Amino acid sequence: MIFVIRGPMRRLVGFKDQLTVDAPTVHEGLKELCLEYPDLRRVLLDACGQLRGVHRVAVNRTMLDRSEVDRSVAADDVVELVTALAGG
């Protein structure tokens, strides 16, 4: 799958436009991504390794419900990670 990260998390992956990850599901892909980018893990996943509720995931421009992050993906699927809001 191809990850595209939008919003304030972009700096945690060095502002790379796309990140290719080999994994069978979205959730597994997130975990692989976080192994490569440990700073991203602190922000993206909670203590139990689950996606934090403040972030949304879309596959091929379709937003997923949080319960759908274990869905299977193909190698050319585009998975977007979106942070809707930041505060300060």
Add this chain to the structure above:
Amino acid sequence: MARSVTFELPVDTSMFTPVQLHARSVFTIVMSGWARWLREHWVPFPRLVRDHGLGVVIAGLDLEYLRPFTFFDADTLTATVTLRVAARGKLLVLTGVVAPDGDAAVAGVEAVLRPVRISDGVVLAATPTDLGTDVLARFAEDEVVPVAPPRLEPTVDELEAAHPLVASSSQTFTLHRHLCEAADQWSGIAVPDLTTEVREQVVSVSAADGDALSAALLRPMQRIAIEFRRPAFFLDEITVECRAFRGAQGPVFLHRLSSALDGDALATVLEWFTPWDDEARDGSSHHFEQGAPR
């Protein structure tokens, strides 16, 4: 009486155009007032975010220029900023009044803030939240207002229905860091920087009614109102579509800001320019009376 902070700052040329204070300068003053209010009456802003996990996003800004004022008119400005809770803890409302020392106010601002719960201390990702009872208990009865400030859309609808369109233009910007704040999210107070550029482009190229629109280059802005719907982030592309109308008293500019990626609406901005007769100006105001909030 609602608690406020008052502070003074010397003027410098970067705060002004030849005819008035930059909108961004006034907004900056008021947001500094927010930080000062927090420090004096609650907890310093960095600690509110870091230790209490509470922040805000700007939901709306409304600035009225109350009378003519330029760089040479005073040495110092005094700002008074007051904070209230609105809509049962869903919103905070900052009211700021800016005046030269010992003289009548020159600008008034109402800033509407939406409280958010911060989920991490790295990118400050957040979700909207209502202020809890423990926070609400910090505010006195006269610091709580029952209703939310009015939305901008009815004013936009009225403008589009009642006044002729003179010219329009759009421009796409990349959001670079000078337009963002600490979370790499766009800074609400920087939005006038974008709308100014597109507005001046519309005025400069307009051949249909250049004289009416040229007031927007020659005369001060009277009021700017911004309503935010969704934030944008560092390196996002934003389209600003500007439509210029011949208002009852002068040109009015409507800007719709949207994501260039998916077209989602980000913000709406209205700017009123009035061909002032300075001596005949009656001092009437949308939000303020004799320099104080209504």
